[in-house]
Amino acid sequence: MNIIGRLTRDAEVRNLPNEKKVVNFSIATNDNYRNKQGERIEQTTYFECAYWISPKVADFLTKGTLVELSGRAYTSAWLGKDGEPHAGLNFHTSQIKVHSSNKRTENKSATSNKTAEKEISNSNSSSSDKDDDLPF
Numbered sequence: 001m002n003i004i005g006r007l008t009r010d011a012e013v014r015n016l017p018n019e020k021k022v023v024n025f026s027i028a029t030n031d032n033y034r035n036k037q038g039e040r041i042e043q044t045t046y047f048e049c050a051y052w053i054s055p056k057v058a059d060f061l062t063k064g065t066l067v068e069l070s071g072r073a074y075t076s077a078w079l080g081k082d083g084e085p086h087a088g089l090n091f092h093t094s095q096i097k098v099h100s101s102n103k104r105t106e107n108k109s110a111t112s113n114k115t116a117e118k119e120i121s122n123s124n125s126s127s128s129d130k131d132d133d134l135p136f
Helices: 055-060 103-127
Strands: 002-007 012-015 021-034 040-051 066-079 085-100
Touching (some): 012 055, 021 055, 040 066
Antiparallel strands (some): 012 021, 021 040
């Protein structure tokens, strides 16, 4: 099964007693349809996700990132501390494709790119102080 959605929080790596690591994160998927009256209905579904293959992927899974996940969905039910029943959707993730990152990550990479461009232009201007009549 494949689902596409945005992360609702940054991913967390959890260490288990048997020295295994799991990456936990949650995503929201949006769906919309028109009812019999022609009104547009939007529905958001939340999935609690687990990824067991590599903890390194957690660095890329930040809040707001658009991802496509492959794996299997399952439900869980429990009684809360107040005795009320609760239920949730879980997703055992086997493959992750990052489609876009959040703005914080994009801004960090844009800042580092601008710094690199500035360093390159400074090194170019000091090494080539010739008078060129080229328009570029």
